Ligand code: TMP
């Protein structure tokens with residue numbers, strides 16, 4: 001599809017959003033920039049945008065097939081995703097199946113403890129305040145969402161977790177935790193937006209427990225792009241692997 005791309009309407013730490021000739025559609029461009037610690041640690045990893053856009057598209061398609069509304073329309077080319085325009089809600093909705101990351105610094109959980117009931121945590125997407133953890137009363141007082149909307153977000157997120165956990169497990173990947181973001185479409189529906197990539201999830205190889213995500217960057221290890229490429233090669237089907245030359 002040929003789409004005329006206009007000016008940038010949002011620029012984040014790893015993606016830019018462009019307006020298009022259609023007022024209800026945007027093009028999300030995935031950049032190679034990678035940051036951690038509120039942007040304090042920075043780098044540029046060749047082809048990260050390529051792999052993150054392919055992985056996100058695949059997972060959005062898997063979710064759409066199971067009835068989850070997402071902003072995804074199509075991958076115009078690797079790195080460029082045509083999407084429905086959403087009014088984003090400044091919440092980082094984190095789901096945890098296994099204890100890892102910042103949860104271990106904040107609470108006395110055991111490292112790699114498996115949760116029978118997945119934990120859903122909402123953080124305020126606000127760099128100035130370092131994305132603090134919210135509760136419903138604070139979210140409502142900040143007018144981020146109503147109680148009904150918060151409940152709906154939790155319900156959709158549980159469904160997304162179940163779908164992604166099963167799909168990734170069938171491909172040999174353990175979904176430890178992940179962060180997603182939602183927005184409103186033109187009709188006021190709550191729709192999944194942003195990305196679902198190794199930048200925003202913890203993925204472990206089910207057999208070896210190898211880390212296949214941004215934790216490698218956070219911890220200053222090498223082989224980051226090999227890990228992202230491995231995720232793509234594990235979750236794509238034959239036709240997609242050929243199309244994207246992976
Ligand atoms: P955390 O354990 O550092 O709080 O991270 C939980 C999940 O959220 C993990 O899968 C990584 C993801 N995440 C983001 O996508 N963006 C962020 O800014 C942070 C801190 C975490």
Ligand code: ASP
Nearest residue numbers: 013035036037038039040
């Ligand atoms: N995304 C955050 C940053 O860019 C932190 C992280 O993912 O660890 O600083």
